[in-house]
Amino acid sequence: MKIATYNVNGINARLPVVLRWLKESSPDVVCLQELKSPDEKIPKTEIEKTGYKAIWHGQKRWNGVAILAKENLEIQEMSRGLEGDPEDIQSRYLEAVINDVVIGCLYLPNGNPAPGPKFDYKLRWFERLSKRAKELLEHDVPVVLTGDYNVMPTEKDVYKPERWVNDALFRPEVREAFHNLVAQGWTDAIRKIYPEETIYTFFDYFRNAYQRNAGLRIDHFLLSPDLNDRLKAAGIDHDVRGWEKTSDHVPVWIELAE
């Protein structure tokens, strides 16, 4: 089973790129982030015509996540949103069971500028995610937590670490939160397959960042322990970042044995 995650940065502006990528990469399950569209304006029909069913959690203007699965698979929705803050109306989390695997699709807050209320929100959101992650591990079922974490876990994941030390994506508190989450018992799938390689999943639109390979690794796959032996392959669809009218993120994927 091939599972992919892709921060599209606007599902409507990105539709041609997303449709082409779905056809070429052909993942069985897809987690999308940053739809930037209310539910009623999401191009559901066009995406379904490429052979996918989906559950959508949109929001006007910002955020928005979705889980897609090939037509032959069932999507059993478990929850939308994380517990712990009834005031939070941002669409950033969607969870479903597909093919006996729990899929958590997340878009963690950016958090800039830091320090400040947005950074506080990021850290609180991280705590709520970690709480849900711990619950899922206790259920002893296969779980994939994937999406845009907005964290570079280590210096290896940033083209120029010294420039990012005070940024909300790289500050010590955030790296520590990610480290503590992984320490619950999760596996960073990309790093398991590629322990040393430089792999980036985001390239700024500015200053030819993609051409200069000045990127960040912020889109991640965390796997529960029982999926370790099922991880066959992982990778990024690097070329998609070079397409016309493309997202600033790159699709990331893993392949699980049945």
Place this chain on the structure above:
DNA sequence: ATGGCATTTAAAAAATGA
């Protein structure tokens, strides 16, 4: 240290992203 670009909303300019 700043600004470079892209998207959405909504009709110019602001907010957000990373």
